[in-house]
Amino acid sequence: MTTLxxxxxxxxxxxxxxxxYLTHSKGFxxxxxxxxxxxxxxxxxxxxxxxxxxxxxxxxxxxTELLAPGPTIVGPFAKWMGMDPADVYNQWFxxxxxxxxxxxxxxxxxxxxxxxxxPVMLGAKDVAFPKLNLFSFYLWVIGALMAVLSLLxxxxxxxxxxYTPYSTTSPAGGVIPIVAGAFILGFSSIxxxxxxxxxxxxxxxxxxxxxxxxxxxxxxxxxxxxxxLATPVLAIxxxxxxxxxxxxxxxxxxxxxxxxxxxxxxxxxxxxxxVYIMIVPAMGIVxxxxxxxxxxxxxxxxxxxxxxxxxxxxSFIVWGHHMFTSGQxxxxxxxxxxxxxxxxxxxxxxxxxxxxxxxxxxxxxxTPMLYGLAFLFLFTIGGLTGLHLATLSVDVHLHDxxxxxxxxxxxxxxxxxxxxxxxxHHWWPKITGRMYNENWGRFAWVLVFVGFNVTFFTQFxxxxxxxxxxxxxxxxxxxxxxxxxxVGSYIMSVGFFITAGYLLASLVNGKRAxxxxxxxxxxxxxxxxxxxxxxxxTPPRVGDCYDFSIVRWSDEENGYVVDRSLDPxxxxxxxxxKGH
Amino acid sequence: MGRLSRILHLEWDGDTRDAFSDSHARFQAGRMGMWLxxxxxxxxxxxxxxAFVVVRLQPDPATxxxxxxxxxxxxxxxxxxxxxxxxxxxxxxxSAAIVGDQRRxxxxxxxxxxxxxxxxxxxxAVGWIDMWRAGVYIDSSLYGWTFYVLTGLHAVHVLGGxxxxxxxxARARRGTYSRLSHSGLTYCSMYWHFLAGVWIVLYLTLWLGxx
Numbered sequence: 001m002t003t004l005x006x007x008x009x010x011x012x013x014x015x016x017x018x019x020x021y022l023t024h025s026k027g028f029x030x031x032x033x034x035x036x037x038x039x040x041x042x043x044x045x046x047x048x049x050x051x052x053x054x055x056x057x058x059x060x061x062x063x064t065e066l067l068a069p070g071p072t073i074v075g076p077f078a079k080w081m082g083m084d085p086a087d088v089y090n091q092w093f094x095x096x097x098x099x100x101x102x103x104x105x106x107x108x109x110x111x112x113x114x115x116x117x118x119p120v121m122l123g124a125k126d127v128a129f130p131k132l133n134l135f136s137f138y139l140w141v142i143g144a145l146m147a148v149l150s151l152l153x154x155x156x157x158x159x160x161x162x163y164t165p166y167s168t169t170s171p172a173g174g175v176i177p178i179v180a181g182a183f184i185l186g187f188s189s190i191x192x193x194x195x196x197x198x199x200x201x202x203x204x205x206x207x208x209x210x211x212x213x214x215x216x217x218x219x220x221x222x223x224x225x226x227x228x229l230a231t232p233v234l235a236i237x238x239x240x241x242x243x244x245x246x247x248x249x250x251x252x253x254x255x256x257x258x259x260x261x262x263x264x265x266x267x268x269x270x271x272x273x274x275v276y277i278m279i280v281p282a283m284g285i286v287x288x289x290x291x292x293x294x295x296x297x298x299x300x301x302x303x304x305x306x307x308x309x310x311x312x313x314x315s316f317i318v319w320g321h322h323m324f325t326s327g328q329x330x331x332x333x334x335x336x337x338x339x340x341x342x343x344x345x346x347x348x349x350x351x352x353x354x355x356x357x358x359x360x361x362x363x364x365x366x367t368p369m370l371y372g373l374a375f376l377f378l379f380t381i382g383g384l385t386g387l388h389l390a391t392l393s394v395d396v397h398l399h400d401x402x403x404x405x406x407x408x409x410x411x412x413x414x415x416x417x418x419x420x421x422x423x424x425h426h427w428w429p430k431i432t433g434r435m436y437n438e439n440w441g442r443f444a445w446v447l448v449f450v451g452f453n454v455t456f457f458t459q460f461x462x463x464x465x466x467x468x469x470x471x472x473x474x475x476x477x478x479x480x481x482x483x484x485x486x487v488g489s490y491i492m493s494v495g496f497f498i499t500a501g502y503l504l505a506s507l508v509n510g511k512r513a514x515x516x517x518x519x520x521x522x523x524x525x526x527x528x529x530x531x532x533x534x535x536x537x538t539p540p541r542v543g544d545c546y547d548f549s550i551v552r553w554s555d556e557e558n559g560y561v562v563d564r565s566l567d568p569x570x571x572x573x574x575x576x577x578k579g580h
Numbered sequence: 581m582g583r584l585s586r587i588l589h590l591e592w593d594g595d596t597r598d599a600f601s602d603s604h605a606r607f608q609a610g611r612m613g614m615w616l617x618x619x620x621x622x623x624x625x626x627x628x629x630x631a632f633v634v635v636r637l638q639p640d641p642a643t644x645x646x647x648x649x650x651x652x653x654x655x656x657x658x659x660x661x662x663x664x665x666x667x668x669x670x671x672x673x674x675s676a677a678i679v680g681d682q683r684r685x686x687x688x689x690x691x692x693x694x695x696x697x698x699x700x701x702x703x704x705a706v707g708w709i710d711m712w713r714a715g716v717y718i719d720s721s722l723y724g725w726t727f728y729v730l731t732g733l734h735a736v737h738v739l740g741g742x743x744x745x746x747x748x749x750a751r752a753r754r755g756t757y758s759r760l761s762h763s764g765l766t767y768c769s770m771y772w773h774f775l776a777g778v779w780i781v782l783y784l785t786l787w788l789g790x791x
Contacts, residue, residue, distance in 0.1 A: 035595065035596060035597040036597060037597070119599070125599040126597040126598075126599045127599070128599065128600075128609045128613065129609075129610075129613060130596065130597040130599075131596075132613075190620055194613055194617060195613075197612075198612050198613045198616070199599075201609075201612060202608065202609040203599055203600075228619065228620050229619070229620075229623060232620045232623040232624035232627065233623060233624070235624060236628050237627075239733075240628075240631065240729070243725075247719045247725070249718075250722075251631055251632075251722060251726065256640055256721065257635060257638065257640030257643075257645075258635055258722060259634060259635055259638065262631060262634055266627065266631065269627075
């Protein structure tokens, strides 16, 4: 018995006890005033998933309206709200876009999953500034309330980009609240980014050098840099927009010498990096999923790490590709087109490395892994169609068609959100201490994956044939595609409802999760599920977080354990059990 | 009340979740966080100034940038500039005094900075009133719009600096700061010097732009 313990001292620490972060204290205040990164992460998760539900309702409204040319379901809404059907439709897709971008995808991975996992992955007790972390969360809440306020004040129909002069002249009553809400959400994002940068710099445990960090942390770090550097530009732009709308004159208004294209430049100087705020952490999750669930050391660690940083750098110099048809000079267009292609290089570096990691791996097709594989497939399509759009001559034709909508959804939903759902399943046992039903998980994945492709691949065809964005009416020749796309969105919704169902059911009757259900090596798997209030009783031992050779299944634990007796370099010199 | 709050679980567990091993590590992290915050704000002001330059370089051909009946930047802003720089200097004296373990002088220098900082805001307000009386309104021209918006943006940040400086002054009065422990004063000074630097660039931009 003693020899067994000598070889795997970790097992002494990994048993879930009745005192964990969920049971540590009780009551509303213990959550509302908590400084525990895990509880803040869970609160973000609940908020983000709630916003995802609301944004999803608007998506389904939009898709249902498009089942047939002419008004399909907008009619009754238009009559009830006393508005033109086109305006009602404008509000629907605007709400869908603004909610999904600002309230769901941007905070989903860094703020919700990142908050929970990052300090545990570092073996730290918490983030560097716990109070600032809670403050960021409340800023998110205020931003969400502003979106609700905007709806109560008459909604907004500007598109999620708030382009001037639509946004400064639109008669919709809710423009100022939603723009102010996006401004506040921006600060939530900035403070979260600052917190994570300092945490990663200052709270790495002894032995965890930069190149021993899990790749998820590299991705969160790159994301945080973009958040800190790009978001202030959006903040000032939105502030100037609010002032302009209030006093009816401003620097984006051409009547007195202002420049509306300046708004687009400023907006995309933030919002292009912002799409990397959404996708880079997703890539971090995929690095974990692919490696852990194929039980194989990640291939090309440094390349993946540096490509995250490279994408962050490139993100700042490609914004003009959103404005090829906005009257930029031909020279500017050419430069932006050329630089945009170069983003393909670090993205492809990642995809190749993930694919090689799979090669000869011992792949477990668990739900998280299925989402990881879906990411590989969908991101490849999303990324390659990005090259079509970066090509000037093609973009002039495809601009403002469904091709752009399809490309955007392949990257933002098919990649960022799918990775987020994969990460949610991957860390669900850690967060809740319960296992979800794997069969239901796989079944729902099939619906989501098939539904997604049916919905959005069709839209590439619609777009290339000239179906423009943002119209509720269209020529009869497009109807077949629209019907297929809408049916796909219904299939996907069923998949998401099933997902919500089995995840919630697992909280009630799920099996107790072991500390390490998947066979991971990074530090969060050396901590009980769910983690105790202070994460680690004793500082965990840092090793190579992708070396799975010393991870083995244990029937006793009903999960994986790190067994150092399997490590030949440690066999002659076993770690003494004392002190653990 | 105590019983009620116990039943409803209305008390906070009081855990500050401090992840650092010692106060020096905590201070280093705080300083790094402050630097990141200043970089963020620097980008915010830089992009504001950039936007100003873009619209200034392509003025409305009919009216020009500054309509002929509107005056230039008010002269009182020169005085307010001097006051802000003086407050920045007094704050460096405060830090020097605290580091030299002269707590009473330190406290006095912080209070002087607080007074000068408040005076700066008063002078800015006088500058606005001057412009207003001369018929320059926020909606009369882009010249007026940018003047009020840019100075207002800076003033809001100054106001946001005076509040923590007030807290620092109160703590100094209580003798919280010592030679080895004065992180609050350090963070406050970093922010304040940053605002003084931003104001100089902003003032020069507005002044050159008004010509």
